[in-house]
Amino acid sequence: MSARHAAGRPCPQEPGSPPRPVLDVRRLTKSYGIGTARVQALREVSLEVEAGDFVAIMGSSGSGKSTLMNILGCLDVPTGGRYLLDGTDVSRLDERQLSLVRNRRIGFVFQSFNLIPRTAALANVELPMAYAGVARAERRSRALAALKVVGLAERADHRPNELSGGQQQRVAVARALVTSPALILADEPTGNLDSRSTEDVLDVFSQLNDLGRTIVLITHEDEVAARARRVIRLVDGRIVQDDRMAPPVTAVPEYGSETPDVDREVVR
Template sequence: MTTPVLDIRDVTKVYGDGDMAVHALRGVSLTVERGDYVAIMGASGSGKSTLMNIIGCLDVPSGGRYLLDGLDVGGLDERRLAILRNRKLGFVFQSFNLIPRMTAQANVELPLAYGGVKKDDRRRRALAALAEVGLDDRVGHEPNELSGGQQQRVAVARALVTAPTMVLADEPTGALDSTSTTELLAVFDRLNLAGRTIVVITHENEVAAHAKRVIRLVDGRIVEDRRTSGVSAPPPRLAWAKEGAR
């Protein structure tokens, strides 16, 4: 049997102490296998953002264990956590998080630079990633020269360019119009067909409908974990996504 990408065991998260304590997660257990496409849903205060931060190694649980690709995250220091995030996770956030005064190409190259990839390889893979999200004619543009939808697609290209073990997207369509949302979800569909593992945090049914599995949180607990039929997608054209950062 292959090692799960995510293996979360009885994870809790408590903020504060005593009467002021807030129990954001109350014993969450979750396994995500390679190639799965999971949507995590829940209302405000359900714990889904806290779970996303723990999955993304941006926060640590108060209790329980979290294994990412078989590695116990709880035993890692900050330096090793940063290396793990760069090699294993591709983040997509609602707010884009692009670097001002850097071109689209330079923004996409950034995680490859951190990973020690050579300049020529960085350029080739960044251009291929931008072409995949439909921005091959915007490679030299800075964020303030791009629309919101274009900025998010640059952020998606940046997340994908390292060929991560898992793509972790937090409300990725929250700031997008309907056309940009459709385009982004088509990219996710193709990635998943190519074997990529995707976890999306969302409150939108349209986004969750593309996933193969929907998990719903209420008051820090999983109350629903069901398989879906997902949405059919076009054939993958993602040869660049299989290379991986070295």
């Protein structure tokens, strides 16, 4: 496999073949420690996530959901099994290629926002493109479009300490989608938010999913998982539930009417 494909472009498919899943996890295992201290965090986990799906992965502390998230985000490697991201077997990639995959094919949203404190929202959103070598003018255009998607274009010059928690998380979502990743991976994205801000952020995820974005969300909250289209539950490193949910009826934010055109600008 070439570094070009690893650098963020999906591998070619045979004409007429069925669409491949964005995530293809096959009998994944992960263990830590040795001997009597050995802990089995994942036990032959297998799942597929199709393009455009919205999946919530649930589980209590120690269930293996954080370990699975780290593997899906190419932040850790499994002990056994295979993981294909958008057709790429990530186990065959070197560190440089994995770094490129993380930057270009996965959009991360974390509980703690991970914004640079003394940097404006616009510059925070530009960061993944700066690492990818995108020209400054294009970075600015695409970052502004991404902020418009999440309803924060008018806050582009505000620093994180000038934004509410919900607004900071929406900036983080804009940063996650600005490189047009194959997958948006969100780890407890509403864990630090009040109920109103939680609804605002979940509305943004729903809007993005309606536009075809693939989202995998890690959560322990039933109310958050209820916004997904599919819920997977882990217990002791095994999948014990995998249910397709009825689509929720949610209010559309005021900025939603402009989202489709702006999203096309971001992903060009």
